[in-house]
Amino acid sequence: MSDQKHVIIIGGGFGGISAAKELRNSGMKVTIIDKNNHHLFQPLLYQVATAALSPGDIAVPIRAMFGKFSNIQVILGEVTNINKREHALELKDGRTFEFDSLVVAPGAQYNYFGNDHWADNAPGLKSISDALEVRERILLSLEEAEQIDDPKLREPFLTYVIIGGGPTGVEMAGAIAEIAKRNMMRDYQNFSKNESRIFLVEAGPQILNGFPKSLAEKARQSLEDMGVSVLLNTPVTEISENQVTFKEGSIETPNIIWAAGVAASPLMNSLGEPQDRTGRVMVNKDLSISDHPDIFVIGDAAHLEEKEGEPLPGLAPVAMQEGRYVGKLIRQQTPVDEREPFHYVDKGTMATIGRAKAVADVKGWKVSGFVAWIIWSVIHIFYLIGFRNRIKVFVEWMWYYFSFKRGVRLITNRFSK
Template sequence: MSGPHHVVVIGGGFAGLEAVHRLAGADVRVTIVDRRNHHLFQPLLYQVATASLATSEIAWPIRHLFRRRDDVTTLLAEVTGIDTVRREVALSTGEILHYDTLVVATGATHAYFGHDDWEPYAPGLKTLEDATTVRRRILLAFEQAEAETDAGRRAALLTFVVIGAGPTGVELAGTIAELARATMPQDFRRIDTRETRVVLIEAGPRILPSFDEELAAYAHKELERIGVEIRTGAPVTACGPEGVMIGEKRLPAATMIWAAGVRASPAGAWLDAPMDRAGRVEVAADLTVPGRPEIFVLGDTAMVKDQDGKPVPGIAPAAKQQGRHVAATIKRRLAGDKAPRPFAYSHAGSLATVGKRVAIIDFGRVKLKGWLAWWLWGLAHIYFLIGVRNRLSVALSWLWIHARDQRSARLITQRDVKQPGGGS
């Protein structure tokens, strides 16, 4: 095809959008394909699920982000297949896109380790729809408990189980505990929300396995201080409408949230590329598919290794670095430099918040915990948000929660067709 070099980017997450941003000014035309019309700031998704933030504060229309870029076309569609020989991408709309360079950054979804039948009872947290579903179930549990006369059933309604104690699970458990103990007690008359049980379950020996052991121990202690029950070395063996099984023990609970694992999108199958057990494409050192230098795979879709041969973590800074690397590679190729250059990952640190005034940060040699870490955690997340309005809005929401223990996004906007645990 004639015209500028055509770059097709599948996925409007951190990696894909960073690549598009960095291609500004290059002699290319770019087409972004995503099945949703918005870019989502996933690190704060749990705050939508726990009624701290509104959906519009952590998501932005992709078209709006590139409204001043005439070289960028945005298509709302799903990819149905990729022909790597013809260099074509087939879309659900029936359109076929020809590409000169393909960037695949389609992210990941929940992994239930062979128990996909658990998903209706323990939804994960990857999309805005997931977040509003979880928020609805959390808030409905309190409403149903207020009307419940059976003590056993009321106790189950006031029991919240978070499965998986990585950063998302820890942040969810801590925020639910504070929601129940600090925000909601004055709103109800028949129940005392401070009697809520929040149970964090981890199959491994400790929470936050990717963090320094001392910081993880501090987070463990702080979670228990705000009322979270932590069960480590305890894999979930069953999950259903009445609660979970932890080993051989049953825990009645009406609300369960899955934060235990992820699996990559089907991009590896589209590309007929080598994949790891999680479905991630095993890319070459320069982030290309082996044998296909015109195809890059980024973010949670790819198994990327750092300079020491260790897997690069699936976090936003890593995805953005990969996007920058790909854009720089495309620009060099257009200038005639075809030599592959390996991706070099620079770890900026790991962060997790335990409560509204407590966080942990692992910068490697420097480790922080407590209120100072919490402020730095907040500043880092605000920095990565898009647009002044969103930064101000999130900052004001957090300051209000910090000062008054009030969360303004406690709206039940839609009810499940069948609420797990007996609702309808």
Template sequence: MSDQKHAIIIGGGFGGISAAKELRNSGIKVTIIDKNNHHLFQPLLYQVATAALSPGDIAVPIRAIFGKSSNVRVVLGEVTEINKQEKSLKLKDERTFDFDYLVVAAGAQYNYFGNDDWAESAPGLKSISDALQVRERILLSLEEAEQIDDPKLREPYLTYVIIGGGPTGVEMAGAIAEIAKRNMMRDYKNFSKNESRIFLVEAGPQILNGFPKSLAEKARESLEDMGVSVLLDTPVTEISDSRVQFKQGAIETPNIIWAAGVAASPLMSSLDEPQDRTGRVIVNKDLSISDYPDIFVIGDAAHLEEEDGNPLPGLAPVAMQEGRYVGKIIRNNTPSKDRKPFHYVDKGTMATIGRAKAVADVKGMKFSGFIAWILWSVIHIFYLIGFRNRIKVFVEWMWYYFSFKRGVRLITNRFSK
């Protein structure tokens, strides 16, 4: 009977992949379980949704990452239950796995704040499938508008509503504005770019909450210069098939995109641990859970407060640093009493707004415009896994920058109604 320790990692996102990389070619058996077979670079999903990049540019098979690591196994499956007492877990297909160490990096899903029926009319951007659905809706809407001669009747099809003023919402609004105001319009003859309307709807008083107010204001001004109407202090009260309702009125459109908040995976509840209001598990300073030093929760699924009392944000750099930290603990079999508390090194926050437009806050230094866009581009390309992906995305972006052309604009009817 082998005495080799077994570490299971749930989730092939930034946190899970980073933990597994620390453990590859070690003396520990590693199993990565994910319901998808690929690692996805989520920050660039909006580029797929707006036809700037193809899905293969921002995703890579998990098996390809660890193909040369003999101790790492990849299992395609969905974990539905964790038994922390017995150190076992169960998949949706009833398979069970035992573990010595467990790293839960199950990620997050969009939070519709109790209105889950809104998801069908207002999809979010958490998967390639989501991005393709949004892309298809945008393209189909343009085709519908092209067939209608009455400007009033085609107005809904040339209207876009993005709900949520965080980085994803801002990036999506800017990308759609570029499509609607410049890029694709030359291909359509029956309407003009001036008929397009883009709304970014935020329930709070500021977009990019968490960014310095000065940068958030610059982002708002840049969006409005691009033709985006930014609606602040405007909570959504109802969403139907082709309508967004607010207290102040409503907007008719089939093009509704949700980017207004996330909640932890429902799997977190099976750990039977204290959770915050979004479902994230409250973890110890070493990212383990109470009384179980060999079970760790990281990334979007973990609630860990910084020195100022605020929880760490659900960002890729946070998940990656947590993954490396936990991986080293497991690799070295570090006892809980000897573990140094996890400390996040904040390398800055940034968001892109459009072509050569972005905002960045790096160690107190604030950038906007072209310089911030260059920083954003370099950092995001650097985080892409695989040399081929980096080169391909760089070439695609340069082509887009100089030609103003978009990439894949195919309609397959996969998501059409």
């Protein structure tokens, strides 16, 4: 019987990968389990959805990242249950695994606030398949509009509704505006860019909630200047096929994109721990769960309050710092009473709006426009995994910046609407 400690990491996202990197050549057996075979750089997923990048530009096979480390095993599978008392977990296919330490980092899913049937008509952006579906909906809609002579009848196919005014919604609205108002219109002859309508719908009083109000307002103005209608204080009441309904009217379109909120993975229910209203598990200051110091929850699945009663946001930098912290605790086998509490170092928040347009709040330094876009671009390229990915994305961005042309405009699956 081997005395080698077995660490299981659930999830190959930012948190899980960061934890695994800390455990390379640690002398421990490390198993990464993910239902996908790749690590996905989600912050750039919207660029796949809007035909700026290919899936391979922002995704790397997990095996390729750890193949040279003999102590790390990668398993393609979906964890459905965690037995914290027995230190074991079960996969969807019935396989079971025992562990000495567990890092739970399964990411999040979109939250439709009790209206899960909306997902069929308003896909979100959490996976490559989501992005490809959104991309093909957009492209198919343009193709259909090209074949309709009556401007009134083709109006729905040139209308886009993005629900949710967070960074994903803002970035998606800006990217679609560039497609609809400039990039792809040169390829179509039967309608003009002025027929396109883009709506960014937010239930609250401002977009980019959590950003300084001045930056949020600059972002809203930039979107308006690009032709996006920003609807504030406008909660959605119903989504049906080809229609979004609000309290004071509706919009007809097959192009509905959901970016309005996330919820933790349903897997968290199996831990039997207190959870917040979005399903995130309440964790200790060392990111472990109650009475189980060898089980850690990080990233979008964890609820940890650091100041003013507000939980840490579900951002990639938070998950990465948590992953490194937990990985070090496990590698060093730090006793519970000697663990320093996790502390998140906030390096700032930023969101891009479009070509050479962004907003950033970096340690109190508020900047917008071209300078913010440069900062956003450099940071996102830096965090991409793999030299090849960084170079390729940089080249794609430069090509788009000077040519105004988006490259990946293929329709392959013809998603039904």
